[in-house]
Amino acid sequence: MQLTSSSFNDGQRIPGDYSFCIPDPAHRVCLGKNLNPQLSWSGAPAGTRSFALICHDPDVPGKGDDVNQDGRSVPASLPRVDFFHWVLIDLPATLSEIKAGEFSKEVTPRGKPGPLAVHGARQGINDYTGWFAADNDMRGDYYGFDGPCPPWNDEIVHHYVFTLFALDVDKLALEGKFTSREVRAAMRGHTLDEAKLTGLYTLNPAVAL
Numbered sequence: 001m002q003l004t005s006s007s008f009n010d011g012q013r014i015p016g017d018y019s020f021c022i023p024d025p026a027h028r029v030c031l032g033k034n035l036n037p038q039l040s041w042s043g044a045p046a047g048t049r050s051f052a053l054i055c056h057d058p059d060v061p062g063k064g065d066d067v068n069q070d071g072r073s074v075p076a077s078l079p080r081v082d083f084f085h086w087v088l089i090d091l092p093a094t095l096s097e098i099k100a101g102e103f104s105k106e107v108t109p110r111g112k113p114g115p116l117a118v119h120g121a122r123q124g125i126n127d128y129t130g131w132f133a134a135d136n137d138m139r140g141d142y143y144g145f146d147g148p149c150p151p152w153n154d155e156i157v158h159h160y161v162f163t164l165f166a167l168d169v170d171k172l173a174l175e176g177k178f179t180s181r182e183v184r185a186a187m188r189g190h191t192l193d194e195a196k197l198t199g200l201y202t203l204n205p206a207v208a209l
Contacts, residue, residue, distance in 0.1 A: 001044055003164045003195035007037035007100055013209045014148060014160060014199035018100075020107060020128075021149035021203060028068075028152045029203055034107045036086070036145040037199075038100040041164050045192045048093045048166040052187060054180055055086035057148070059158040067151045074154040083131075084180040085160065086145040087124030088117070090171045095119055104145040114143025115177065124178045141177065148201040157207055160199045166192045 008014050016022040017033045024030040039053070062079040066072045088103070103117060111129065115122040123144040132138035150158040165187060172186040200209055 001041060001164070001166060001193045001195040003039060003041045003162065003197045005037050005039050005162075005197055005199075007039075008199045010197050010199075012200065014201045018199075019147040019149065019201060023152075023203055023205065029149070031107045032147065034104055034145075034147050035101040036098065036104040036147075037162075039098045039162065039164070039197070041096055041195060043193075043195075044093070044166045047168055048192055049170045050089070050093055050167050050172075051091040051095065052165040052167060052172065052183060053086065053088040053091065053098075053162065054084065054165075054183065055145070055160060055162045056180065057083045057085060057150070057158050057160050059150070059154075059156060061151065061154070066153065068153060072153060074151050074156075076155040083127045085126050085128075085147065086162075087126060087178070087180045087183055088121055088144070089124070089174070089183055090121045092119060092121075104147075107146070109138050110140030111142035112144050114141070117144065122174075124180060124183060126180075150201060150203055152203040154202065154204055155207065157200050157202045157209055160201060162197045162199075163194055164196075165194045168192055 018037045019032040021029040022032040060083040117123045128142040167190045
């Protein structure tokens with residue numbers, strides 16, 4: 001199975017249109033268009049009854065002490081953890097493309113609604129839900145896609161891994177609000193194949209791609 005995008009090439013920079021934040025010379029960063037990227041896939045195995053899609057960043061700092069602090073930087077040596085940007089399940093087996101902006105068109109304070117989405121699919125909550133939990137203006141359940149916004153003082157480029165799973169069930173056995181962890185548990189024993197696509201992003205002008 002192969003996963004590709006007309007929005008960016010595998011191993012290359014994700015354009016700002018598909019990001020939660022973009023560089024801003026006056027304020028370091030500002031909000032981006034936050035469009036979901038275009039994705040296409042082919043070569044699904046026989047017996048595929050639905051698809052699931054997960055996007056995660058494995059490069060998020062394990063400690064936030066230095067994040068976005070003037071005069072400091074997030075060291076490359078710092079341990080890193082996963083941050084999930086998109087959890088999408090129950091895509092029909094007849095589907096082979098997600099159009100750019102089809103699931104996300106802007107940054108939505110307090111999060112986009114869910115879990116129901118187009119194509120009869122369902123979306124889980126992403127990790128901006130926890131990130132904004134203490135922010136009175138932004139806190140809420142962030143369903144669906146929200147793009148990159150790595151620390152503007154991070155010494156490393158972040159990787160955004162889109163993984164498509166071909167499944168042998170029409171719908172995963174999940175109800176209500178769900179997370180990436182619950183999706184991965186529900187997919188066990190039902191995954192026929194998977195394909196990955198990785199984009200790169202940084203908000204640090206001192207870090208070259």
